[in-house]
Amino acid sequence: MLKKRIIPCLDIQDGRTVKGINFVGIRDAGDPIELAKQYVAHGADELVFLDITATVEKRKTLVELVTHIAEEINIPFTVGGGINSIEDVSAIIKAGADKVSVNSSAVKNPELITEIANEFGSQCVVVAIDTKFLDGEWIVFVHGGRTATPLKTLDWVQQVEALGAGEILLTSMNNDGTKAGFALDITEAVSKSVNIPVIASGGAGTKQHFKTLFETTQASAGLAASIFHYGEIPIPELKQYLKNENIAIRWT
Amino acid sequence: MIAIIKYNAGNIRSVQNALNRLGYDSIITDDKTKILNADKVIFPGVGEASSAMKYLKDKGLDDVIRSIEKPMLGICLGLQLMCDYSEEGDTECLGIFNTQVKKFPPKEKVPHIGWNSFAEVKGELFQHIQTESDMYYVHSYYAEKNEQTIAVCNYIKPFATAIQHNNFYATQFHPEKSADVGTQLLKNFLEL
Numbered sequence: 303m304l305k306k307r308i309i310p311c312l313d314i315q316d317g318r319t320v321k322g323i324n325f326v327g328i329r330d331a332g333d334p335i336e337l338a339k340q341y342v343a344h345g346a347d348e349l350v351f352l353d354i355t356a357t358v359e360k361r362k363t364l365v366e367l368v369t370h371i372a373e374e375i376n377i378p379f380t381v382g383g384g385i386n387s388i389e390d391v392s393a394i395i396k397a398g399a400d401k402v403s404v405n406s407s408a409v410k411n412p413e414l415i416t417e418i419a420n421e422f423g424s425q426c427v428v429v430a431i432d433t434k435f436l437d438g439e440w441i442v443f444v445h446g447g448r449t450a451t452p453l454k455t456l457d458w459v460q461q462v463e464a465l466g467a468g469e470i471l472l473t474s475m476n477n478d479g480t481k482a483g484f485a486l487d488i489t490e491a492v493s494k495s496v497n498i499p500v501i502a503s504g505g506a507g508t509k510q511h512f513k514t515l516f517e518t519t520q521a522s523a524g525l526a527a528s529i530f531h532y533g534e535i536p537i538p539e540l541k542q543y544l545k546n547e548n549i550a551i552r553w554t
Numbered sequence: 555m556i557a558i559i560k561y562n563a564g565n566i567r568s569v570q571n572a573l574n575r576l577g578y579d580s581i582i583t584d585d586k587t588k589i590l591n592a593d594k595v596i597f598p599g600v601g602e603a604s605s606a607m608k609y610l611k612d613k614g615l616d617d618v619i620r621s622i623e624k625p626m627l628g629i630c631l632g633l634q635l636m637c638d639y640s641e642e643g644d645t646e647c648l649g650i651f652n653t654q655v656k657k658f659p660p661k662e663k664v665p666h667i668g669w670n671s672f673a674e675v676k677g678e679l680f681q682h683i684q685t686e687s688d689m690y691y692v693h694s695y696y697a698e699k700n701e702q703t704i705a706v707c708n709y710i711k712p713f714a715t716a717i718q719h720n721n722f723y724a725t726q727f728h729p730e731k732s733a734d735v736g737t738q739l740l741k742n743f744l745e746l
Binding site for chain 2: 303304305307342347372373376377378396397398400422423424425426468469497498499520522523552553554
C-alpha cells in the first residue's frame with residue numbers, strides 16, 4: 303500500500319538553516335546537512351529545502367549545499383525558492399536534487415513547468431501554490447504570499463497539471479502559522495480536481511491534524527516546518543501515533 | 555570497480571553518491587570496454603523511454619548492455635528499458651526481460667510517488683530485508699508481472715517491482731533513495 307508521507311521543510315538562507323532547535327546530538331542546528339540527517343534518522347519520508355536567500359551571487363552557495371545534501375542523505379529531496387529558469391533547475395538537479403519546486407516563476411511563466419518536465423521529467427516538477435480564501439474564493443498568491451494574482455486556485459491546479467507538473471505543494475495562507483490544522487476543504491477540492499499527488503502545507507499544530515488530513519482528504523503528504531524544527535512534534539512520535547490510528551505510513 | 559552507465563537520464567549522481575557511502579569506487583561511463591570490464595554494472599535512470607532507447611542505440615550501448623556477463627542492476631527507467639517493449643513512446647526496448655511496460659490507468663494518482671511495500675519476494679537481492687519494508691517509487695509506467703519477477707508491488711494493480719534473468723537484475727523502486735532498506739538492497743547486489 304502506498305504510504306502517506308511526512309515531509310519536514312527547512313528554510314535556507316546563505317547556506318544555513320534559518321530556524322531550528324538543538325536536537326539531541328546535533329552540534330550545529332544551523333547546519334542544514336546535520337539537520338537533514340537527523341530528520342532522515344527520525345523517519346522523515348522526504349525533505350524540502352526552501353531557499354530564501356535574496357541575492358543572486360549567494361545562490362551559488364545553494365548549488366554547493368545541494369551537492370553536499372545529495373552526498374549525505376538517502377531519501378528524496380526537493381529544492382525550491384527563487385527558481386526562475388531552466389538553467390536554475392538544471393544546476394540544482396545536476397547537483398543531485400530529486401525535484402525542484404517552482405512558485406511565482408510558474409505563475410509568471412507557465413511554460414517553465416513544461417520546459418522542466420520535458421527536460422527532466424514531470425516527476426521532478428513540484429508546483430508550489432500559496433493560496434488564500436478571499437471574498438468567497440481561493441486565490442493564488444505569489445512573492446511569498448505578498449501579491450494576489452487573478453488566478454483562481456482550482457483553475458490554476460488544473461493548468462499546472464496539464465502543463466506537466468508532477469506534484470502540487472499546496473499552502474493555505476489562512477492556515478499557515480496558525481497551528482489550527484490544515485485547510486481541509488481546499489486540499490480536498492484540489493486533490494479531487496487533479497490526478498497528480500497533492501502535498502498539504504500550512505496549519506499543522508498537532509498529531510491529530512495529520513490524522514484528520516489523511517482521513518478526510520486525498521492528500522498524499524503533509525508538510526510542516528516549525529513544529530518539527532522546534533521539536534514540538536518529534537517525527538517518530540507522530541508516526542507512532544498515525545500508525546496506532548491505522549493511517550498507512552512508512553515504518554522505520 | 556562499478557560502472558554506472560551514462561546516458562541521457564537523470565538520477566545518476568544519486569546512485570554514485572549511494573555507492574560512495576557504501577565505500578565502493580564507481581565510474582559513470584558510456585565506454586564499452588569500461589562497462590564490460592567492470593565488476594558490476596548499474597543502469598539507472600529517470601526519464602522517457604523512447605528518447606533513452608534512441609540514445610542507447612545511437613551510442614551502440616544497447617548491444618553492450620545485452621552482452622554484459624557480470625551482474626547488472628537496472629533501476630526505475632533502467633528496469634523498463636530492459637523489458638521487451640514500453641508503451642511510453644511506443645518503444646522497442648532491450649528485450650532482456652520478457653515482459654511489457656504499460657501506463658498506469660488513472661484510477662489513483664499518477665505518477666505513483668512515494669513509499670510502497672512489496673511481496674512475493676524471491677532470491678538473494680532481498681536478503682536481510684523485511685518484507686513489510688517500504689521502498690521509494692516515482693513512475694507512471696509499470697512492468698507487467700512475468701515468471702522472471704522476483705518481487706511484486708501493488709499500486710492500482712500488482713506489477714513487477716523487481717525482475718531477474720540470469721545476471722540481469724532490476725528494480726522499479728529507487729534503492730539509492732530508499733533509506734537504509736534501499737542501501738541494504740544495493741549492498742546485497744554489490745556482494746553478489
